Amino acid sequence: MNDKRRDKGRACVVPPPVDPAKRKSPLPSQSIKSQFDDPDAAARVAALVASDSYREADKDSTFxxxxxxxxxRLGLDYMKPDLLMRQAGVQNTLVVFGGTRIVEPAEAQRRVAELNQLLENNPDDVEIAARLKVAKRILKISHYYTIAREFGAIVGRAGDGPADCRLTVMTGGGPGIMEAANRGAFDVGAKSIGLNITLPHEQFPNPYVSPGLCFSVRYFGIRKLHFLMRARALVFFPGGFGTLDELFDVLTLAQTRKIIPVPIVLVGESFWRRILDSEALAANGVIDPEDLDLFWYAESAQGIWDGINEWYQRSGSSLFCEKLQAN
Structure with a gap:
C-alpha cells in the first residue's frame, strides 16, 4: 500500500513544450522603469542602449x-576562408604565383602599339621611350600568361571533371599570371580560388575567380597560411617582389621541414636562373646541395602537370590523396 502511494505521489502530467522564442508574460527586464517613479528613466536607458560600450562586440566596427x-581579427581572417572552402568541398589546391604585370599577349601587343604611336608623335620624350622599352619586355614574356591559363584548364579538367573540387586552382586573386590561372579553370567550367590581400589603395579581384571562393584577406601571414594549408604543389611563374616573397618563404619552410615538402615548380628556367642563382648559394655554403632538389624548372603547362604527377608517383603517393594539414 505504501509503495502504491509513493508511486501515485510521483505521478505528474508532462506539459507541452514551451515556445522556443516567445514568452506568454514578459520578463521584468523587458520593460523600462515606470515614468511615474522616474520621469527621466526612459531617456537614460535610451542613451545607454545607444552607447558604444553597449553594442555587441561582433557588431562594433570601431572596437x-x-x-x-x-x-x-587574425582568427577571423583564418576562419572565414577556411569555413567557406570546406563548405565548397575544396580538399587540395594547386597554387599558382606570378607577376601582376604579365598580361595576355594581345593586351601586351596593344600596349606596345599604343606606345609606338605616342613615341612617333613625341620622338624626344624620354619617359615614353622608357615605357615602350618595358612594354616590349612584357610582350616578350607574355607567353607565360598563356601557359598559366593552359595550366589552370588542365587542373580544372583533372579528377572527375570541373565539378570535382578535390583539387582546385588557387591564386592570389589579382591580375596577370594569377588572372590567367583562374581564367583557365573558368574556361572549362571549374571552380577556382582567389585570395586577395587588403591594401591601402582600392583594388579588384580578377573576374575569373569563382563566386563564393573569392576572399579579401587582411593579413599577409594568414594569406600565406591559406596558400600552404591545402597545397599539393606550388607553381611559380616570373614575377616581382610578391612572387619572390612567397617563393623564399616556401623554400625556407620546405628546407627546414616546417612543412612537408611538396612539388615546387619554377616556370621559365631562363628567367629564374637570372633571378635565383641557387648553385652559387650552394657553392658558397649558405645552403646545402640537397636544397637544390626542393624545386625544378618547367616550360609548358603540360610539363608542369606531368612533373607534379611524376613527383607524386616517385614518392609512392598520388596528387589526389587528401593532404594532411599542417599544425
Missing part, C-alpha cells in the same frame, strides 16, 4: 579595429 583586438 574590432582596435590594436588590442588584433588576435581576434
Amino acid at each position: 574590432l579595429q582596435d590594436d588590442l583586438v588584433r588576435g581576434a
Whole structure:
C-alpha cells in the first residue's frame, strides 16, 4: 500500500513544450522603469542602449579595429576562408604565383602599339621611350600568361571533371599570371580560388575567380597560411617582389621541414636562373646541395602537370590523396 502511494505521489502530467522564442508574460527586464517613479528613466536607458560600450562586440566596427583586438581579427581572417572552402568541398589546391604585370599577349601587343604611336608623335620624350622599352619586355614574356591559363584548364579538367573540387586552382586573386590561372579553370567550367590581400589603395579581384571562393584577406601571414594549408604543389611563374616573397618563404619552410615538402615548380628556367642563382648559394655554403632538389624548372603547362604527377608517383603517393594539414 505504501509503495502504491509513493508511486501515485510521483505521478505528474508532462506539459507541452514551451515556445522556443516567445514568452506568454514578459520578463521584468523587458520593460523600462515606470515614468511615474522616474520621469527621466526612459531617456537614460535610451542613451545607454545607444552607447558604444553597449553594442555587441561582433557588431562594433570601431572596437574590432582596435590594436588590442588584433588576435581576434587574425582568427577571423583564418576562419572565414577556411569555413567557406570546406563548405565548397575544396580538399587540395594547386597554387599558382606570378607577376601582376604579365598580361595576355594581345593586351601586351596593344600596349606596345599604343606606345609606338605616342613615341612617333613625341620622338624626344624620354619617359615614353622608357615605357615602350618595358612594354616590349612584357610582350616578350607574355607567353607565360598563356601557359598559366593552359595550366589552370588542365587542373580544372583533372579528377572527375570541373565539378570535382578535390583539387582546385588557387591564386592570389589579382591580375596577370594569377588572372590567367583562374581564367583557365573558368574556361572549362571549374571552380577556382582567389585570395586577395587588403591594401591601402582600392583594388579588384580578377573576374575569373569563382563566386563564393573569392576572399579579401587582411593579413599577409594568414594569406600565406591559406596558400600552404591545402597545397599539393606550388607553381611559380616570373614575377616581382610578391612572387619572390612567397617563393623564399616556401623554400625556407620546405628546407627546414616546417612543412612537408611538396612539388615546387619554377616556370621559365631562363628567367629564374637570372633571378635565383641557387648553385652559387650552394657553392658558397649558405645552403646545402640537397636544397637544390626542393624545386625544378618547367616550360609548358603540360610539363608542369606531368612533373607534379611524376613527383607524386616517385614518392609512392598520388596528387589526389587528401593532404594532411599542417599544425
